[in-house]
Amino acid sequence: MATLTIPNSQMAQQESSSRLIDKHGRAITDLRVSVTDRCNYKCVYCRTGNDGAQYAELPVADYLRIVRIFVDLGIEKVRLTGGEPLLRKSLPELVRELAKLRTAVDHAPLDLALTTNGHLLAGMAQPLKDAGLSRVTVSMDAVDPDIFARITRVPGSFHKVLAGIRAAQRVGLGPVKVNCVLLRGFNEDQIVPFAKFARDEGVIVRFIEFMPLEEDRLWTPATVIPVPEVLERLHTFRPIVPLQANMLSETAQRYTFDDGIGEIGIIAPVSQAFCGHCSRIRLTSDGKIRTCLFSQFDHDLYGRMRRGATDEEVAAFIRFTVEQKEARHHIGEPGFLKPSRSMVHIGG
Numbered sequence: 001m002a003t004l005t006i007p008n009s010q011m012a013q014q015e016s017s018s019r020l021i022d023k024h025g026r027a028i029t030d031l032r033v034s035v036t037d038r039c040n041y042k043c044v045y046c047r048t049g050n051d052g053a054q055y056a057e058l059p060v061a062d063y064l065r066i067v068r069i070f071v072d073l074g075i076e077k078v079r080l081t082g083g084e085p086l087l088r089k090s091l092p093e094l095v096r097e098l099a100k101l102r103t104a105v106d107h108a109p110l111d112l113a114l115t116t117n118g119h120l121l122a123g124m125a126q127p128l129k130d131a132g133l134s135r136v137t138v139s140m141d142a143v144d145p146d147i148f149a150r151i152t153r154v155p156g157s158f159h160k161v162l163a164g165i166r167a168a169q170r171v172g173l174g175p176v177k178v179n180c181v182l183l184r185g186f187n188e189d190q191i192v193p194f195a196k197f198a199r200d201e202g203v204i205v206r207f208i209e210f211m212p213l214e215e216d217r218l219w220t221p222a223t224v225i226p227v228p229e230v231l232e233r234l235h236t237f238r239p240i241v242p243l244q245a246n247m248l249s250e251t252a253q254r255y256t257f258d259d260g261i262g263e264i265g266i267i268a269p270v271s272q273a274f275c276g277h278c279s280r281i282r283l284t285s286d287g288k289i290r291t292c293l294f295s296q297f298d299h300d301l302y303g304r305m306r307r308g309a310t311d312e313e314v315a316a317f318i319r320f321t322v323e324q325k326e327a328r329h330h331i332g333e334p335g336f337l338k339p340s341r342s343m344v345h346i347g348g
């Protein structure tokens, strides 16, 4: 695994500022925190069939210290992810403490979100809401239970996820977003059923292009369903109407239908990359900073904490690391290298 070492002398030169800005001028306001790289699903586009964690999990107090320092540096949104974050028993405790943090700029509560496969969500939605979670995104790649089981490689999983989505809506963890990774040969015929699902269930369904971040070597350009095909398929159901972006860094192109019912998003990181507006930074379950999903480097934040770094030294390391954020990914270009970790070990 590649690790970039940054000399202390260079770190000391970092000026103190309450905003994280990279060398390309992008403000970094969105932190994704992976709390485990274990998962109870084996989605074909993500994991191999092997079980178990590959990387360590930090104690809640250490995630909390790290996030607090990030928030002091200008982070406004925190998304908890994994692996499958609901496998961490201490998740409600972490959420409860994170919900007490206030943003550095206007002292507003953090936007605190969770990405989950939804398998355990029915029983966890209320405790997470009570702990202070703002909203959830549920990953669900088919509305046909058999296709769903073929993708997750866990029989009987669909109805648990559906119950999880409904519980999240019931307790007020909405608007619930449902993310569907499209993969040629598996679920392109689910696009129209998902449109109906979005309208019937009142959720925002977002189709995501398959990226070369999987453990198995499945990805080729031919496995990606092109955006025009997604739009055409939606159009066979009802005429679609574009919606305005909510903000500049929004990753999804938003659509509704001619009657205004239902919202669909299309996230096309491969064919229509949005790196120029990227506001994200990631922390792995074992406390490494990842500046891009496709990075070749882990930046060892936790190692520094374990060696006794003060909050100021941790903050200086974060600032220095953020500055190094890659301009963009190079998927599909000659010489493209797969990242040094797959999605499940980074945190999506």
Ligand code: SAM
Residues within 6 Å of the ligand: 039, 045, 046, 081, 082, 083, 084, 085, 115, 116, 117, 118, 137, 138, 139, 179, 181, 208, 209, 210, 211, 212, 213, 214, 343, 344, 347, 348
């Ligand atoms: N277990 C949680 C879940 O299923 O949402 C959180 C972690 S999962 C790695 C986060 C997101 O990454 C999911 O929406 C998943 O579908 C997506 N994902 C995983 N591998 C991907 C890939 N190769 N390309 C695109 N999205 C991927």
